[in-house]
Amino acid sequence: MQNPETRLPEGSVPEEILQQWEKRGVSRRSFLKFCSAMTATLALPVTMMGRVAQALEADSSPPLIWLEFQDCAGDSEAFLRANQPTAAEIILDYLSVDYHETIMAAAGHQAEAAKHQTIEKYKGKYLVVVEGSIPMADGGVYCTVGGDSALNIARQVCGNAAATIAVGSCATFGGIPAATPNPTGAVSVREAVPGATVINLPGCPVNVQNLTATIVHYLTFGRLPATDQLARPKFAYGKRIHDNCERRSHFDAGQYAETFGDPGHRQGWCLYKLGCKGPETFHNCPTVRYNEGSSWPIQAGHGCLGCSEPQFWDAMTPFYRRLPQVPGFGVESTADKIGLGLIAATGVAFAAHAVASSFRKGDKLEADQVVKED
Amino acid sequence: MLEIRYVWELPVRVSHWVNAVCVLVLSVTGFYIGNPFYPASDTAAYIMGWNRFIHFTFAYLFLASLIVRFYWFLFGNHHSSWRMFFPWATKSGRKAAITFFRYYTFTGPKLPYEVGHNPLAAMAYAGVYSLFVLQLVTGFAIYGQFQPDGFWFGIFGTLLTWIDVQTLRLVHHLTMWLLGGFFINHFYSAWLMDVKEMNGVMSSIFSGYKFVERDDL
Numbered sequence: 001m002q003n004p005e006t007r008l009p010e011g012s013v014p015e016e017i018l019q020q021w022e023k024r025g026v027s028r029r030s031f032l033k034f035c036s037a038m039t040a041t042l043a044l045p046v047t048m049m050g051r052v053a054q055a056l057e058a059d060s061s062p063p064l065i066w067l068e069f070q071d072c073a074g075d076s077e078a079f080l081r082a083n084q085p086t087a088a089e090i091i092l093d094y095l096s097v098d099y100h101e102t103i104m105a106a107a108g109h110q111a112e113a114a115k116h117q118t119i120e121k122y123k124g125k126y127l128v129v130v131e132g133s134i135p136m137a138d139g140g141v142y143c144t145v146g147g148d149s150a151l152n153i154a155r156q157v158c159g160n161a162a163a164t165i166a167v168g169s170c171a172t173f174g175g176i177p178a179a180t181p182n183p184t185g186a187v188s189v190r191e192a193v194p195g196a197t198v199i200n201l202p203g204c205p206v207n208v209q210n211l212t213a214t215i216v217h218y219l220t221f222g223r224l225p226a227t228d229q230l231a232r233p234k235f236a237y238g239k240r241i242h243d244n245c246e247r248r249s250h251f252d253a254g255q256y257a258e259t260f261g262d263p264g265h266r267q268g269w270c271l272y273k274l275g276c277k278g279p280e281t282f283h284n285c286p287t288v289r290y291n292e293g294s295s296w297p298i299q300a301g302h303g304c305l306g307c308s309e310p311q312f313w314d315a316m317t318p319f320y321r322r323l324p325q326v327p328g329f330g331v332e333s334t335a336d337k338i339g340l341g342l343i344a345a346t347g348v349a350f351a352a353h354a355v356a357s358s359f360r361k362g363d364k365l366e367a368d369q370v371v372k373e374d
Numbered sequence: 375m376l377e378i379r380y381v382w383e384l385p386v387r388v389s390h391w392v393n394a395v396c397v398l399v400l401s402v403t404g405f406y407i408g409n410p411f412y413p414a415s416d417t418a419a420y421i422m423g424w425n426r427f428i429h430f431t432f433a434y435l436f437l438a439s440l441i442v443r444f445y446w447f448l449f450g451n452h453h454s455s456w457r458m459f460f461p462w463a464t465k466s467g468r469k470a471a472i473t474f475f476r477y478y479t480f481t482g483p484k485l486p487y488e489v490g491h492n493p494l495a496a497m498a499y500a501g502v503y504s505l506f507v508l509q510l511v512t513g514f515a516i517y518g519q520f521q522p523d524g525f526w527f528g529i530f531g532t533l534l535t536w537i538d539v540q541t542l543r544l545v546h547h548l549t550m551w552l553l554g555g556f557f558i559n560h561f562y563s564a565w566l567m568d569v570k571e572m573n574g575v576m577s578s579i580f581s582g583y584k585f586v587e588r589d590d591l
């Protein structure tokens with residue numbers, strides 16, 4: 001039992017933990033910053049910060065396998081290119097990343113062997129991060145690694161993992177490879193390996209802060225965070241961009257940028273009329289932002305593309321118009337042009353009918369009842 | 375002898391005019407929401423805010439009015455029953471619908487005699503009530519996004535992922551124009567029938583009464 005005199009105030013981080021991280025080259029300031037950022041991102045009370053820090057100290061750190069399929073490596077880039085000293089660094093330091101094609105030193109058979117070893121040794125205990133979609137067409141021939149198809153690898157690796165974290169829009173919803181006409185039959189991890197425990201962190205790319213927070217949540221509580229109907233963690237995808245956007249007051253006022261570079265755009269007005277998809281996108285970009293909180297698309301003056309919503313490449317286009325195209329009509333016809341055309345045509349047709357009807361004789365039903373006035 | 379009959383009961387008339395006002399207000403505010411053409415003078419303005427607030431307030435009023443009318447489909451007189459909207463279900467209904475259609479298209483000389491809805495109008499109303507429901511569903515589905523654990527999200531949340539929000543918005547937007555097209559048709563036909571049937575149909579939607587010649591029935 002701890003002596004009550006020396007018990008730390010709630011939420012503080014024990015001295016030994018800070019010293020240990022200092023020895024690994026992470027200053028106490030950075031580590032505390034990291035712990036508080038994670039606690040805040042997960043929407044946990046400040047008093048949980050100590051618990052978060054301690055979770056990173058327990059020496060049962062699970063091994064991690066990072067798989068890449070049909071992707072652009074953007075999620076790996078996001079993970080590795082963040083500023084110094086980073087959230088990612090702390091997590092990389094802490095977890096043992098046993099397999100990551102882009103950063104591992106091993107290659108060829110050696111690397112494959114290491115992966116198999118991890119799967120065998122830590123069956124049901126290791127974590128997997130998947131980046132990229134999985135092609136199903138033609139027996140999965142469109143993406144193979146080390147001679148095996150992405151589908152087989154995903155089934156084997158994700159099927160035996162404690163949990164799979166699908167990162168980026170490709171792994172979560174099929175992303176750009178799955179956009180119409182989807183020649184490779186690309187699907188998400190959840191569709192390819194239906195039995196696995198999968199959490200979805202969509203985004204193009206994933207926000208590193210959300211990935212690390214998900215891992216930290218898993219380490220702290222031993223389970224994945226609560227998710228929505230698309231298996232996205234609620235702490236990161238529980239609010240609409242539009243409802244937390246810094247330009248929202250301009251939206252409500254009625255101040256909109258009409259074109260890029262116009263006076264409204266330069267004054268930071270709302271990007272609604274430039275096709276912003278913030279009103280239909282759930283993500284914490286406005287609060288967490290990208291690249292260590294420095295900026296995010298709308299802050300930089302570009303409307304949201306809705307990249308973290310399912311099939312965004314098909315559903316959210318045209319990116320610079322608010323509404324999708326009306327099927328069967330030309331590129332230039334907007335819903336309003338078609339609507340006005342409909343109204344005009346109806347108006348003309350009924351006007352013509354009215355003229356014709358007023359010349360019509362002998363069709364009044366009660367004409368026989370009419371009494372002439374004098 | 376002409377007699378006067380009480381055809382449209384109070385709930386039918388009240389819900390008709392509440393619906394008409396709601397559709398008008400929802401279309402004007404909805405048009406602004408879809409295309410905010412009117413510029414704000416300064417940041418203290420609240421133009422989109424008010425448009426949305428009015429849109430949502432009338433959305434709830436519209437919902438209430440439709441609930442009243444749907445209740446009356448079941449418990450009102452036979453002129454307001456849901457059965458009126460499916461004239462093709464009976465032989466006489468089909469016959470009257472064809473006579474009407476021929477009259478409208480100038481291929482037949484005479485109107486059939488009706489006390490309640492004329493069969494073509496009734497079919498249009500079946501369509502327009504479907505559009506009302508479509509607007510309610512798409513509207514409240516988009517509306518629910520502001521609170522993902524809330525009531526409307528609970529009801530229509532799955533729609534937002536089955537059919538994506540952009541498609542719902544497009545449908546919601548295009549349906550406004552369809553309702554506009556219906557309104558032109560509707561207003562014109564009400565005027566035409568008022569002139570040709572000479573039974574006071576136009577005033578009937580205010581008063582409830584129509585003039586009927588028993589011998590012609």
Ligand code: HEM
Pocket residue numbers: 386390393394395397398443454490491492495496499502503553556557560561564575576577578579
């Ligand atoms: C100046 C405006 C309007 C006038 C003069 C008017 C007139 C009428 C009349 C005379 C009827 C009864 C027709 C019959 O015998 O079948 C009627 C019914 C109806 N009207 Fe209108 N109307 C107006 C606006 C609207 C609007 C804006 C809508 C909705 C978009 C609408 C929807 C309906 C519907 C759904 C019915 C069927 C009533 C029922 O049985 O529930 N009306 N209207």
Ligand code: HEM
Pocket residue numbers: 279323396397400401403404405407408409426429430432433434436509510512513514516517518543544546547549550553
């Ligand atoms: C006759 C009925 C209605 C008409 C004609 C109408 C019309 C419109 C139009 C044209 C828009 C703009 C759509 C766009 O371009 O994105 C809109 C937006 C919207 N409507 Fe309606 N609407 C109707 C009923 C409703 C109802 C019943 C609701 C239920 C709450 C609703 C909720 C909304 C919402 C939430 C939006 C989007 C607002 C935003 O993004 O800020 N509407 N409506």
Ligand code: SF4
Pocket residue numbers: 241242243245246247248249251269270271272276277278279298303304
């Ligand atoms: S910029 Fe986009 S997300 Fe922000 S208030 Fe405008 S429409 Fe909404």
